[in-house]
Structures are given as C-alpha cells and as structure tokens.
Amino acid sequence: MEIIMRNGDSLWYYSRLLSIPYVLIKDSNPNAIMQAGERIHIPGLKVEKYKIKNGDTFFSIAEDFDLPLDALNLFNQNVNPKKIFTKDIINIPKIVSFPLINGKRKYDTRALKQDMKILLDTYPFIKKQEIGKSVLGKSIEMLIIGNGKKKVHINGSFHGNEWITSGVLMRFINEYACALTSETELNGNKPSKLYNDTTLLAVPMVDPDGVDLVLNGPPEDDVYKELVLQLNNGSRDFSAWKANIRGVDLNNQFPARWELEQVRKPKAPAPRDYPGTAPLTEPEAIVMAEITEKYQFDRVIALHTQGKELYWGFEGEEPMPLSEEIAEEFEKVSGYKAIRYVDSYAGYKDWYIQEYRKPGFTIELGIGVNPLPLRQFDKIYEDTRGIMLAGLYM
Missing domain, CATH: 3.10.350.10 (LysM domain)
Known part of the structure; x- marks a missing residue:
C-alpha cells in the first residue's frame, strides 16, 4: 500500500x-x-x-x-x-500474515492476471517482466524476487492440462513474499537470507494458450478454433490436451537429442507429444530458451504432473555430485521418488543440463490422470513447497 x-x-x-x-x-x-x-x-x-x-x-x-x-x-x-x-x-x-491468493481453482490466464495484480500491489518488491508472447499473443510473464547472485528458475504449465502447477507456483510465491514481510521462518530458513542470497525467477504459465484451451474451450480466432477442433477429432473436451495451440508439445521442443523424439513421436500436430518440424519453432519454447540464455540460471525446476517423481539427470551431463545432493534433498522433503534417467529427450530440463552443465529438475506433481483434480491441490502443495524452498536455499 x-x-x-x-x-x-x-x-x-x-x-x-x-x-x-x-x-x-x-x-x-x-x-x-x-x-x-x-x-x-x-x-x-x-x-x-x-x-x-x-x-x-x-x-x-x-x-x-x-x-x-x-x-x-x-x-x-x-x-x-x-x-x-x-x-x-x-x-x-x-x-499481512496469511496468503492473499487462491491457487486452488481452475487456474487460467484470467486467474493468473488477477493474482499477479494482488501480489504486485501488496508486495511491490516483486518485479514483473513480460518475457514474450504466445502464439495467440498472450503475455508470458516472469516474476522476480530477491537480490542474490544465485539465480533459481521455476516454471509451471509447460503443458495445458497441467494448469494446476501454475496455482501451486503462485501460492508458493505468495507464501514466500508474506514470510519476507512478516519475517516468518520457512522450514527453519530465514526468508531474509534467501532474499539476499538468491534471486527467484518464476514463470508461472509457459503455455497460456494451452491452459485456456483446456479450461475454457476453443479460442475466438477462427483459424486456431478450426485447427484445435480438427486435431481433437471434433470434440470440445480438451481436458487431455498437452500441446500449445498449434498442436506442438512444448516440452519436446528443445535441441537435446530432439531427433530421437522426432522418430518415435507423432509426425503431425496433435493434442500431445508432437515435437514440431524442428527444435524451437514455437514462440513459447523460444522464449524459455532466450530467458535461460539471458539470465544464466544456476538451476531450473520445471513443475509438471503427474507421478510423484522427480527427474534430475540427462545423458550423464548433469554436474556431480551437486545434482545428486539436491535431488536427494528434494526426495527427502517431498516424499517424491528421485530418478536420475528416464527414456525421454528434447525437454526443457534436458536441454538446460546439456547446454549449461548445471542442476536441472523436472518435478511430476501429484498422481492420477491429467488434469489432476483440485481436491489434490492441498496435498500437492504440501509436498512441493519443500522442493521449491530447497531449490532456493541449497
């Protein structure tokens, strides 16, 4: 105020x-x-x-x-x-000694915009930066908190039907900001030390078009409305949609053994898994690559769903023993199973590890079938907040 x-x-x-x-x-x-x-x-x-x-x-x-x-x-x-x-x-x-936003709701771009305004009005030390736009011209925004040399990046909603991750991340940002002003410890950590030692750079919603499609149905744009309905076999139920509005899976878009995914994934735009005609063809993926290069993050955490697992290696290129130590701490604070290698390529975390040889993590929140039901939100948040906190202090 x-x-x-x-x-x-x-x-x-x-x-x-x-x-x-x-x-x-x-x-x-x-x-x-x-x-x-x-x-x-x-x-x-x-x-x-x-x-x-x-x-x-x-x-x-x-x-x-x-x-x-x-x-x-x-x-x-x-x-x-x-x-x-x-x-x-x-x-x-x-x-203010309590959370101001409600992440436990259908978290579309409207909810995100409302909650960003509340946070920025209440905690103006949080800085907002538009880092790019989606296919449909929606803002992709990053929130920045802290003054530290260590730069930690966390993102959510790489996939449209994983929109619950945006609400989880925004709830964490709210809790962190509240703890800073009220000087309340977070799991035994002084928030002021985190603020001075670490800069958090968070992108709550990588794929705003995909999230809105899953939650609100086809866009008004006639071209993309026709496209998504065609790709979805005429169905207006987009709950299983993972891709961006052009039918490209953003987490299969990065030049990290991309050609291996291309061979075994769909050969044309689809609701999920299509890696595109080449790496980094989609504006949302390009934006994520550009900010990673610009800010030179010291570690990245990508929030996905589901499986209660976390993946921390890529082709032996992850820094040891640091990545393993962080993964073990994440496993300890969350109860999620830490897995070094999975048969998957071309993801954001994969590319980050390959390019920068720094710790990168994909966190699979919750368990079940995407999109996960909101009744899981409180449990997911309880498990995940420890990971996000550890990502800042380790």
Whole structure:
C-alpha cells in the first residue's frame, strides 16, 4: 500500500516504525527521491478501518492495537489526533500474515492476471517482466524476487492440462513474499537470507494458450478454433490436451537429442507429444530458451504432473555430485521418488543440463490422470513447497 512521505522521514525510519525489513521497502521504491509529499510503497501491509468510540485517543488506540503511536499518525495524516470524535473512521495498519491468493481453482490466464495484480500491489518488491508472447499473443510473464547472485528458475504449465502447477507456483510465491514481510521462518530458513542470497525467477504459465484451451474451450480466432477442433477429432473436451495451440508439445521442443523424439513421436500436430518440424519453432519454447540464455540460471525446476517423481539427470551431463545432493534433498522433503534417467529427450530440463552443465529438475506433481483434480491441490502443495524452498536455499 502507499503512504505520503512526511518531512524528515526516511525509508529506514519506516522500516523501524513498521517492523518491515528495510531492503523490502527500498526494493519497493527503486525510484524514490525521498522528499515530503512523495508517495511511498510499503510492502506487506493492509489497512483496516476503525470507528472511534467514546473515550478513545490516538494513544489508547495505538496501545490497544500494539502499534507505535507514530504509525497511527503516518496512516492518518488527514486526521488531527487531538480532535477525533465518536463515529470518526481511522486507518489501522496491519502486516499481512496469511496468503492473499487462491491457487486452488481452475487456474487460467484470467486467474493468473488477477493474482499477479494482488501480489504486485501488496508486495511491490516483486518485479514483473513480460518475457514474450504466445502464439495467440498472450503475455508470458516472469516474476522476480530477491537480490542474490544465485539465480533459481521455476516454471509451471509447460503443458495445458497441467494448469494446476501454475496455482501451486503462485501460492508458493505468495507464501514466500508474506514470510519476507512478516519475517516468518520457512522450514527453519530465514526468508531474509534467501532474499539476499538468491534471486527467484518464476514463470508461472509457459503455455497460456494451452491452459485456456483446456479450461475454457476453443479460442475466438477462427483459424486456431478450426485447427484445435480438427486435431481433437471434433470434440470440445480438451481436458487431455498437452500441446500449445498449434498442436506442438512444448516440452519436446528443445535441441537435446530432439531427433530421437522426432522418430518415435507423432509426425503431425496433435493434442500431445508432437515435437514440431524442428527444435524451437514455437514462440513459447523460444522464449524459455532466450530467458535461460539471458539470465544464466544456476538451476531450473520445471513443475509438471503427474507421478510423484522427480527427474534430475540427462545423458550423464548433469554436474556431480551437486545434482545428486539436491535431488536427494528434494526426495527427502517431498516424499517424491528421485530418478536420475528416464527414456525421454528434447525437454526443457534436458536441454538446460546439456547446454549449461548445471542442476536441472523436472518435478511430476501429484498422481492420477491429467488434469489432476483440485481436491489434490492441498496435498500437492504440501509436498512441493519443500522442493521449491530447497531449490532456493541449497
């Protein structure tokens, strides 16, 4: 939320007054010029309205709500504290100590957009960057949190019918941001240390077109509407659709033994598994390759469904023993089975390991048939949050 800076105030003063880490306030106001009258973002706070009762004073109200008196003054600058009357309404600042978004729903691009706005408004130290667009021109966006040299990338919804992974990732980002402002430990880890040591770069929805197709049906665009219906044998049930809107499986699009997948996978666009005519033909896959090259991630975690397994090797090119140590920790905190090699190629994780010789992981969340039912969400999140946290601190 915003406050109006007063003469003589500083970001450091606001940090001490409101018990919010200075670095988060500073990062929420990168362009602040520090002058009276300037609007300043204060992360992780909400305001509740309070109706003045007979006998109330600012001092007694601050005492009742366990607030510094000047915090009450700061959030009520248009109120004369010596002239408050019964039934007047004032603002009571409170630190947000609970998740604000609901990942446990049909998580399409509309839900993602709504939740990104909530997070960015509440935690403006989170930075949003449009990294590209889908076939249908929908934004593919990345959220960036932290100042550390170690860069950890996590993504979700490479496949349309694995949309539950986007809700899981957004829920984690919300929990992490909340812990930062409230200074609440995460599995014994100080969030401030994670923030200073690590930069999280998260792409919650790699394939927005595919997700919307699965959840909302064919697009309005006549060309692609006709195409997806044809590829789906005329059925309007797209629940089994894994590919992007052009019928290309994005996680078979990377130049990591791609030719081996081409031989044994569909030879034409299809709801799943078609690797395309060549590696990196699809804008969504190109975007992921470009940001990986640009940011030089130190490790990547790709969230998929299903199987309660995690894959961490590729053709012996993964760095040892680091990849194995991280995989063992992931297995320990989640209960998922760590598997080094699987008979699969051309995936994002495969390509990352091959190109950068750094730890890469594919996590298969939950168990059953895709798309996984929302009744699994809480259990999936409970299992997966440990993996995402370990990905940041290890």
